[in-house]
Amino acid sequence: MKNRSGTFYLLMVPVLLWLVMLIVIPHLDMFFRSFQFENDDGSMVFSLNNYLSFFEDSIYWVTFVKTALYSIGVTFLAFVVTFPVAFYLTKVVAKKYSSFMVLLLLIPIWIGELVTIYGWMILLSDNGVINNFLIQIGLIDTPIVMLYTNFSMTIGLLYMSMLFMIIPMMSALESLDDSLIEAASDLGATKWTIFRQIIIPYTTPGIASGGIIVFMLVIGDYIAPNILGGKSSLWFTEQIYNKFLATFNWNEGAAFGFLLLLLSSAIIWLALRLTGQKLEKVGS
């Protein structure tokens, strides 16, 4: 693409417009807002107070830490749950079936997060499908409380983010040459050794990029914690929402938004450092 034609630049225009008008400008506006603070006589002054209030009031950073830990947990769970699926779809099942199965995985995404969450409510409720079934077959007498707990929230978050873990892992696994596994097996490696020494190192970039997507989706989610989460499931995004909509303090809300962006990016950076991955490699 050395000789970029006029058409190329023409084609760039809509994308640039989109980026600048809908992403760059609103972010700049929020960025400036986040440094404005209403002082006692009602006028706006430049100040770091919006950011400081995050650290001063323990409720905010405690909520953030909780949100972050849960997001890391859900990301890990997503890996554990989906790795066998990804492996099965790429290495075990016949090609002609695997594309159909991937389609099945896609369907929940078409329905939309809100509807799938209402579906989970029907399943998990005290008088819901699962409890009714367990009572019918005589396994339990009183319903197990599943809905409105951290358990139901985790399920909801996991369900909506699973696919984003599977796809990158599948593309990493697809390029893994089967003969490597066969060779290791011939040389006497156990299944666990093959898994640990060949499959995992080879798919790490896929796992890492899936992990980043899932982590970001989960930490920025609002609906699942809000509807499926219990009475104590205060998510950090909910606090940002409240800043904008309940107290009309857009400045503090903007500051919290940027803190979420910065802190979650820092967590990802740290995770990449600890696992020895490079962002460029993961991103490709």
Added chain:
Amino acid sequence: MIECTSMALILEGLVGNVYPIFNTRIINQNQRGQIMKKLVLAASVIALTFTSSVVMAEGTLRLLTWKDYAPTKLVKDFEAKYDIDVKITYSSNEEMIAKLRATRGGGYDLAQPSQDRISFVQKKFPIYQPIDFSRVNTDQLTKSMVDAVKKNTEVDGKAYGVPHCYGTTGMIVNKKLAPDANDWSDLWNPKYAGKISYRLKRPLLIATAFGMGEDPFALYDDKAAYRELMKRVEKKLIDGKKLVKNYWTSADTQVAIIKSGDANVISGWDGKGWGLHKINPDIDFIAPKSGALGWIDTFAIPAKSKNLDAAYKWINFMLEPENAGYWTNQASYGTASKDAIKYLNDEIKGNFSRSFPQADLDNIKWHPPVPDGFETIEAKVLDRIKAAK
């Protein structure tokens, strides 16, 4: 001004049509032609949405309102009668304020905030314009309500709201499973442990204060005392948290949690409670002994309304006795229209006499305007309750 929907269309056009170019590095002439065609299509979609929104603004009423507030039949009648297109956006008090604040009062021709949420917002961000009462047919309205709303929405001597409807926040109870629940204090009564639910928002803090035997509205002019009261309320609700099944968050989750049997004693809106009563006679709305909380929703006109004429026509149309009666029959909320009672069906009349004996009716606590800064106090309290163990 580009509408949200056209914006989405444009985005769809851009992403759907242009994005593939950057994935495929090698594009042959044929494909290039195809892409150009698509691009021209996208551009014309953009141009079309721009122009169409300009043309349509002539005879369009952009209404920002609550769900249930604009039934299809009345919208169709209105469109036929005046040849005006009605575009409806469903919202809530908080969202209405946020939306209008973001556009500085533009984007909509008519909004329907609650009367207690107008004056403090208007003082801070001028997002509404004063009501021209000469264009409102006040003869068909209940005079006491008009006067009350005028007084409560007044800023610098001008009124910003016309009453549309009213209702109360009280309790919805499954009478078979919790026959004795009849007061706000039952929301922290250990008898109903695990079967209690409420919406953790400001009305609940007010309700809790009444349930504790206090009068929060009397403290509206004493911020320090109100702050102290909120501390006591916070403690009460944190202590009672272990009894709560969940906090409901929307009209839908409110209905779902009691209908499914996950909770038996919840805070709720009269219209929703009566709607549930129709489906399951065991469930009904109850006015709490320490006072149901009364709200009045209004018509208010955004500062940059582009079709004032249509806005006033809609206000007068919706409050015509026959239309207002039809609306109340549908939504179960009371109307500000004076003679609508003639058109109410017996079931709706029955709801009122069943849930509101005279003593409870007299005991309704009507929300006075919220003083500036109080929502900040309350938001912290709500956050702390939600985060508490």
